[in-house]
Amino acid sequence: MLLNPYFIAEIRLIIANARENAARAVDHQRALMYWYIGQRIFEEEQQGKDRAEYGKYLIRNLAQELEPELGSGFSIRQLERYRQFYRMFPIVSALRTQFSWTHYKLLLPIADEDKRAFYIAEASKNLWTARQLERQINSLLYERLLLSNDKEAVLAVAQGEKLPVIPQEVIKDPMVLEFLGLKREAAYYEKDLEQAMITHLQDFLLELGNGFSFVARQKRIHLEGDDFFIDLVFYNRLLQCFVLFELKTHKLTHEDLGQLQMYVNYYDRKEKLERENSTIGILLCTDKNNAVVKYTLPQDNQSILASQYHLYLPKEEELTKLLKEDMERFGTLGHEN
Template sequence: MLISQNMITDVKLIIHQSREQAIRVVDHQRTLMYWHIGKRIFEEEQLGQERADYGSYLIRYLSEQLQPEFGSGFSRRQLERYRQFFRLFPIASALRTQLSWTHYKLLLPFENADKREYYLAECAKNNWSSRQLERQINSQLYERLLLSNDKDSVLEVARNQQYPIDPKEIIKDPMILEFLGLKREAAYYEKDLEQAIISNLQDFLLEMGNGFSFVARQKRLHLDGDEFFVDLVFYNRLLQCFVLIEIKTHKLTHQDIGQ
């Protein structure tokens, strides 16, 4: 008896999707657990607020009681994070199910609420992994966008409250390409840089900004009877236009600009 290969593929897909969903549910419950612990610590602190050192004493004592039984996740440092987590995100129902505890932990150090909100919105909208979020934070994505935009427009685009009308609203300048693995002091041919981008296309799309998809490399174009080859072609669904990238590893000349 023959069994359809499509049936096998479908069952495997169901298994993978169910496992991923189970992991997300468990991780969200862990995040909620930390939030409730932080809430309970904060409430207890308020009862002893007349004592300046009560909060430190409470954290230390609680850690001594919990850590031997439940492990390093309940050290003093971790308990202080849970308390801070509740104070920064005081509404449990507003916690994003797409975000793991690792996501939130990366956002806790931000004193700037707008910066924290921006990364929160972009994480949820683009389904960034915690590794991708960390990379965007380390490359100062928020600060780079603010170089050519005002704070309000950056946040509105992140929240999907407005569509970008200017490429500067979503394209970073400068771009950070450390993921290509190219050494700063080395000399490269343009084809080497192009190949490195293609080999790391997912990370490059993430660095370019929202709404980009790859179309072609070395695309032939005919303009006014002349033939040109464009190194990389992308399409942006938000701007509803093609974005052409011509790679240059040397200083631009008048001839390059003329092309």
């Protein structure tokens, strides 16, 4: 007698969920263990007359006792990290059950409290794995959002205290697309870029940010005998609007902006429901001239954005430099009469 395949699939799902929950529980218990170790080290070292010297002596001698028996997880460096863990997160009930110790190890080096709070909120809200959190930190997600927002707004959106109302609050510039696997030196076509995004759609959605859902690729528009095709169509439930992507493997031109403006106008007039907000168009390009963007589009433009993309994960200093240069260019343009 053959068993119902749906029954077998359900049993397998129960087993997989139980194993996942067990692994998550173990990870959380490990983080709790390190927190309590850090707490006891901190409390003990406070009893020394010369606290700094006593702290070094305490950790060094504790490591000599524990490491031979329990391994490298109890070395001097690790014990110092556990103490730092306790001092950075002094309330045990505030620890996130979905975070593993690896999550916390990634958060510990972040000295800026607002920046750390941002990553905690985003990782918790979006159920980021430790690997996803590492990728977002390394790609300077926080700094990229700060380029067009103030610190309070970025943190408020991340912590769910306010919904984004303008596209700049969720759209990043530049975007980092190293997960596509395209080499920056190699020749590739726009269709290659589009196909890579579809193949790595989950990673692309992570890079796009909160609230995005995929709708269509190469969306056909028929206008009195002429056919046009929008590269990618998404919907953002937070902004409550369609988001259209045009992909360019060259530096942005004013013709590119005009083409995207036509697509946005079409969606606003033919696809958008009355209760929805105006469509947003994003031109994803290898390079852009902010002055061209400014003078091609209306002064009150909120519907068309140009975002530069990188096919590799830049070093922090390199990406910081790029962000600084962009901020300076925006500042110069913003002060023109």
